[in-house]
Amino acid sequence: MTAEQQQAVPPAASSEPEQRAPEQKKSSSSGKILAIIAIIIAILLTAILYWHGHNQALAQAEQMSQLQAEVAQQQQRLQQAEAKQSSQLAAVINNQSSTTEQLEGLSHKVLDLDSKRPNDWMLAEAEYLVRMAGRKLWLEQDAVSAAMMLANADERLAALNDPGLTPVRRALADDIASIKSVQKVDREGLVIKLNSINDQVDKLTLAGVIMARAEEPDFTLSESVSDWKENLKKSWASFSDNFVTVRRRDGNVEALLSPQQHWYLSENLKGKLLQAQLAVYREQQEIYDSSLAQARQWLQDYFADDSVRQFMLEQIEQLSGQQIKVDYPEQFSAQERLQQLLDDRLQRLLTGL
Structure with a gap:
């Protein structure tokens, strides 16, 4: 390696720190930004919470003031009502006292009058x-x-x-x-007798069907020989009469009343007797007479002639002549x-x- 190359190596090694420095600056700056943002958010949250709490405090204070005002109004009304009642009570007491004085005065006057007359x-x-x-x-x-x-x-x-x-x-x-x-009228006695007659209605017996007497055939034979035909007819009729009997009855026959009609008749008879009792108390002479007459007619037309019917007819006959209407002053x-x-x-x- 040449000297120039050796000298050129150090500058190459020193370039790496120069590249890392900007990166560290960038990371530090982003951290600061995040911290600032967090602080801002915290400040905002604190401000929001303070604002919300302040508003609630103001609302509560306003409600308290309203309640205090209402309580004051109620107390004022109660005081006014008490004052009004007190005034009314005082007026009533005054009126009572004056009324008592008047009554005492009147009582004294009444006592004086009582002693005088x-x-x-x-x-x-x-x-x-x-x-x-x-x-x-x-x-x-x-x-x-x-x-x-x-x-x-x-x-x-x-x-x-x-x-x-x-x-x-x-x-x-x-x-x-x-x-x-x-004229004295024994109303209680009349009503008691009518009531006793009414009690006998259930003991009455309906009148039965009265049949006309049937014609009995004559089967007597003649001793004359010339009457042989007539004797033969009579003998045959006497023989056949043991099997079938036909008798002729003349006269009007009324049908029997049904049980329901019997009940209606008895109840109507009781109603007429009760109507006569009511007429005694009301002094209704015409209704009294007509009720007894109708009851007598039904007894004679529909019921059997026995001791019960005879007793009722006798009692009704005695009561029919009674005068129940009285002319008072x-x-x-x-x-x-x-x-x-x-x-x-x-x-x-x-x-x-």
């Missing part, structure tokens, strides 16, 4: 008895109780010993006489007089307050 209460009691007597008479048709109540009212007026009540007592006497002159003459007397005295008392 005690007889007015007995007069009011007599008027009440007269009104109750009217209800007993017109609503319950109880003339006995009505007369007793009018008599008790007259006793109250007699105890007052007031000559001014003589016209009222005279009217009461007339009312008592008009009630006692009314339309009003009591003493009631209007008593009411007018009480009104006049009450008006005088109120005028004197």
Whole structure:
């Protein structure tokens, strides 16, 4: 190797480090870029998280402020309601106190009036008895109780010993006489008898078919020889009668009722008797008479003549002549007089307050 070649070798060896230097520079620069990017990303994430947390804090603060405002409004409303109730309660207490004072004043006046005119209460009691007597008479048709109540009212007026009540007592006497002159009707007794008749309906027996008497043939033979033909017919008829018998019956025969028709007939008969009972309480004379007449007709037409039917017909015959309608007085003459007397005295008392 020549000297020139030897001298040329070192420069060739020194070129490799020169080539590695740029590569190291490039790798170091890329690492720095990545680090910067990571730092930037971290900063951005931190900023985003801070911004999100800040917004949530602001929202929570706003919600808290709204809740505080609502609570304040509710407290204000409650205070207003309490104040309103307190004012109303105070007004009610004031009204009650004033009402109590008025009642006490009225009670004192009533006590004063009671001590001054005690007889007015007995007069009011007599008027009440007269009104109750009217209800007993017109609503319950109880003339006995009505007369007793009018008599008790007259006793109250007699105890007052007031000559001014003589016209009222005279009217009461007339009312008592008009009630006692009314015809008495034993409604309970009539209804009980009708009910006993109704209980016998199921024991009735339907009338059977009544057949006309059949004609019996005459098989007697004649002793005359000339009647041999007639005797032969009779002998043949007597012989054939042991096998087939034909009898002729004349007259109208009614068919038997079916079980269903029998049930309807019995129920209709019970209905007529119940209708008569209701007519007794309502004082419906025409309905009462027509119901009993229809029941009597059905008994005679459809049921057998036995002891049950005979008993029912006898009872219906006794009840048919009963008078159930009563003419009561339309009003009591003493009631209007008593009411007018009480009104006049009450008006005088109120005028004197």
